[in-house]
Amino acid sequence: MNDTLKNHATLAEKFNRDIPRVDWHDKTLWFVREKRDKAANQIPDWEKLRETASQIKNNVLSNLHDYLVEFENNAQQNGITVHWASTPKEHNEIVHRIIQQHGVEHIVKSKSMLTEECGLNEYLEHQGIEVVDTDLGERIVQLAGEPPSHIVLPCIHWKKEEIGELFHQHLGTPKGNADPQFLTSAARAHLREHFLHSKVAITGVNFAVAETGEFVVCTNEGNADLGVQLADVHIACMGIEKIIPQRKHLGIFLRLLARSATGQPITTYSSHFQKPRAGQEMHIVLVDNGRSERLGSEDFRNALKCIRCGACFNTCPVYRRSGGHSYHTAVAGPIGSILAPALDMEKNADLPFASTLCGSCTNVCPVKIDIHDQLYKWRQVLVKNGHVTRGKKFSMMSMRFLLSHSSLYNFSGTLGRWVMRNLPSLVNNKFNPWYKQREMPQAPAQSFRSWYLKNKQHGK
Amino acid sequence: MNIGLFIPCYVDQFYPHVAIATLQLLEKSGLKVSYPLQQTCCGQPMANSGFEHLTNPCSTNFIENFSTFDYIVCPSGSCTLHIKDHLHDEKHPVEAASIRKKVYELTEFLTDVIQLKKIKARFPHKVGLHQSCHGQRGLKLSQMSELVAPAFSKPESLLQMVNGLELVTLDRKDECCGFGGTFCVNEEAVSVKMGKDRVADHIRQGVDYITGGDMSCLMHLDGILRRQKSSVKTIHIAEILNAG
Amino acid sequence: MGSREKILAAVKTNQPPLSPLPSNWQGSKHTTNLKEQFIQTVTNIGGLVIEVNSVEEIIPAVKDKFPETTRIVNLLESPKPTGASLGDPHEFENVTIAIMQGQLGVAENGAVWLTDKQMGDRVLPYICENLVLVMKSTEIVPTLHEAYERIGSSDYGLGTFLAGPSKTADIEQSLVLGAHGPKSLMVYLLP
Structure with a gap:
């Protein structure tokens, strides 16, 4: 993945430096979503x-x-x-x-x-x-x-x-x-x-x-x-x-x-x-x-049903709080995030990740495009085609290793909780994006598994 | 009825009390529940990051742990949805298909399978319900505000049975909190802004607690509340249904 | 191979197996009073509906409403506008009021259907400052489905649904009437 490319997260972070403006943008678009709800309900x-x-x-x-x-x-x-x-x-x-x-x-x-x-x-x-x-x-x-x-x-x-x-x-x-x-x-x-x-x-x-x-x-x-x-x-x-x-x-x-x-x-x-x-x-x-080519893709052809109403923009909690320009493409928002990678996978590899997969877009879509499912599928395609950072790939490979071995998982869980309780500065620091504006969860002394072993002997 | 308790990895590690409440709640209803000890994670964090192809060992492990149960119950809409939608294993296709059908999120299990009509719980507080998107829109635990369709809510109907509990109405009923798995760190700015807005909606309604069916959302909201030194607390719905 | 052939060949290769068209639309029954609903909807979208008993009442009523009017183009008697050199739409730039017939109205959305046969010149309903449409209240249908049933396969050069005056909300979602086209739209309903 080329780091010089425009990136939604970076552009969204810039947009979020002016919080009153983000609030105003969010409210204005939510107002349109509410008008849409009222009209639909009639x-x-x-x-x-x-x-x-x-x-x-x-x-x-x-x-x-x-x-x-x-x-x-x-x-x-x-x-x-x-x-x-x-x-x-x-x-x-x-x-x-x-x-x-x-x-x-x-x-x-x-x-x-x-x-x-x-x-x-x-x-x-x-x-x-x-x-x-x-x-x-x-x-x-x-x-x-x-x-x-x-x-x-x-x-x-x-x-x-x-x-x-x-x-x-x-x-x-x-x-x-x-x-x-x-x-x-x-x-x-x-x-x-x-x-x-x-x-x-x-x-x-x-x-x-x-x-x-x-x-x-x-x-x-x-x-x-x-x-x-x-x-x-x-x-x-x-x-x-x-x-x-x-x-x-x-x-x-x-x-x-x-x-x-x-x-x-x-x-x-x-x-x-x-x-x-x-x-x-x-x-x-x-x-x-590129439309005729996309027609051949079972996973992604549905995006061609779009009638460009913009309802998925207005309902998208990420779009409302990051602004259209953070998508750096002609069609922004959820639908843009599934259209753009088909036009240029490398330039738009960030867009399917600019979503929580909440699914609201799919629900408002008047032609029932499975937008959030396509976002998920694009993520798989992008990773398989190498549009992912090395760090992310490494952490995912490690996670797979850890999670496929329950003893390792239990050991590292215990270790992790011990670190969080005894050496919190190892976790609570500026390199941890979670900690920037949020507290870390408070680590308990024992996991549920340990509790279960102690208290429920009938466990296998 | 033989029930397998599926506890998400992060609940096991960080929120054992939620798992305990879930177990006790199910046992109170007279159910035989066991917790398969070799379970780890459903694989969702990897799959949602685009690495579904790496989740095979997780799937195999999940199937080995859970294939013998009549029902699998999980106090998380998100992890349940992942199993329902994405559990596949070339070596055990029949078992995988069967598990996809018998895995239930806790509140839907209580309302749909054992059809709980009464709950002996007391929780005299003002509570806001934050629905996780995977639970609500994915598993359809509640009607979605985007659709023109009759209203219902499985978690709400359970909360209404709790003695002393006052449920507030939010300005935005089913807005996403911004957790979104790895989204919460990859898109830190937007994720936090969404979380702050979600918290603010609850605070505007004067809640003491924010509850929900997914600790992942609540972990994110709790992190924001604690950074804000707010007196509002988060609590998993299993803990409320098991309270008193 | 030219682009046409290239595109069509790719489409043919890639299109999925035939998925049937849904059966004809069967909506819920409409019980509301169509005329009332139409009047209400047109009002909601910034227009005005006035009921009159005969076509003779309309011109005096319009003149009464716009006493300052300098140029009225009235197409009720003849669809040929007078006072314009033939064929140049720019001639209509200073029209303050255009009056023309609407073919049918849609109760659910307040739109009126008309074609270039009623417009005199195609530019007129868009360039005039105020637009007056005249139609019979018996020509109101519940929704667009019934409207298209009525339109059928009729032939026109330009057909349009007009719903209220030209409007925009592009500046901070503040509704402003008269973006580029008519600043007002009135529908005179005949019995």
């Missing part, structure tokens, strides 16, 4: 909905080839141009080519985790094209030069006073004004100009329907719609796993998506794009980037 059939969504997604994964072909055919018949990209690089080049064909140097983009995954903004900026993220939260982190810290709430780690200062610097709002209403209207005016002057608009895709060749984009702000309806060219970027079989299945997924994400009954806008308007070009870029 639907008596909630668990059945999750099960149905999960089964539909299982069907999609098992028949993805045919659904992709069906979708492509129908989309083409609808007048949409379909592109295929194996890699992020290919995706970025396709998008760039379309932009070039229109001689444009300035585009707007609404939220798309896929383009984050592919590093599209960076790529296009290198080509001299200005990309303006139009989701308010994404625009905030973009102005700040940061990636989003949450897939649904991109700037959930920013305080309004900091946003006020950021807007003062970049948009010229009065210094010291941190009123969300005021700041939002300033952003509205600023972004309206970009909407009006962009000939190309990029969006993500929430669902693509094989049966009809249409795709659905959900936003609350209406930024995706304003962007594409004012542009001559609409480019929609999606991972190949976003396909669903039939239009009626949207009923299942749209009932789950916003309730799971923010506790809203539905997003403000659920736009179904079936055909370009007269004179408009509509493109879809279908991206693989």
